[in-house]
Amino acid sequence: MIPYTLHRGTAPLLVSLPHNGSAIPDDMAARMKRRARGSVDTDWHVAELYDFARDMGASVIKPFASRFVVDLNRPSDGHLLYPGKNETGLVPTVLFDGREIYRPGAEPDAADIADRVERWWKPYHQALAGELARLKAEFGRVVLWEGHSIRSEVPMLFEGRLPDLNLGTADGASCSPGLQARVTAVLERQEDYSFAVNGRFKGGYITRHYGRPAEGVDAIQLELAQLNYMDEDSFEYLPKKAAQVQMVIGEMLRVCLEGARALTP
Template structure:
């Protein structure tokens, strides 16, 4: 069953696995776009092409949920109260005011006020989270144990957030609290066995709001984030083209990791 709304694209699967892609959206409502800068409308910080890269997930029987709206409208992976996910470190907020390259997103005097942020929370943030929760509860009821796979990507070099080059595959489990460590060990071992990609576990990226909030191992909900370097599957400079040649190399690794995660959940669920 596939559902495409104005807020997200959703397809229900049969396995105890949900792939969430909260930063793939490129939609910007006309009223919001009218206040934005040309840099904002380029949408450089999108998690480009992940729906295509993870296209095989549906074949595996995974549920998939992908955002429609751009993170520049409102960031679905930030808390509603805009609490910092990385206290003491630079990061973008719930309604970002600048790009990763520190370019302003809004024209002078047109940044969103508190009332506008609340409006966007209700219109654009809440529907994604409602669908996410509903599907997790459905899968949990059916299987007793579920893996939430948070799919993200980022440019390999972003001086604002980290020094040097980011490892290719960055796993985050909120320092081991959002999922059983055995799950993290299992999927990281799959990646290491391939041998072509550099790996970090709970390094610069430990998992965002969705991973930290919905990952409740004691309740059978295990959330794990994968932040991939975009250079593993696409061009990192505008116009941010998809690279089928690179994608063909990394997709088998992603497939094996998702299969391992789903198998791990099924083994412990009795499904």
């Protein structure tokens, strides 16, 4: 299985979709419980949702493998992103609903985890870092946009219903203040969706690691409540609902492009 696909664009914007993949190799699936084999916690359809970004000139990188194989948005050493809160790890062993992923005694050991990092995690990050370097060399500045989605209600991870649109910039560390303000202003102008900035989702490993605004890389994560573009029970993509939220996402991406070009040396 190829670890990822990378579309190389012509603008200073890279859209990363690290939880889009749903494939699980047969040898791993055989060790999992039936529900987990369906990769139920995938960021379903985000590649389709963000397909329009290519027409804007954006680069797009996405994996094939499920986050159950290895979570590309977690540090490879396994340390926690949200200490004191529930979260799934580098190689998850529980679903978002708290149920076990693996059959008893079939959980991955340290050697298995290390192998998955080599085979799946490192290639994605090498490609992501390489594309950021290419775009920065060409344009002087680049925006990394992390596209994510999740069920609107996940009691293990957060209370109540998640806001529709959740921006994360590691509390402002991964993005310049000016760009964060302009992207937030897009959300403030629209009236159709609830939103939060650096709320429960502040940006995962990719946002925090690669976002270095002082060095010319701004990184922003958007965690989108899935009910805004799909049926959360059947996983069916809903084009009419998706088109509406795509308008807001597209405006935020345009602001990012404008910001990158305005700050290019």
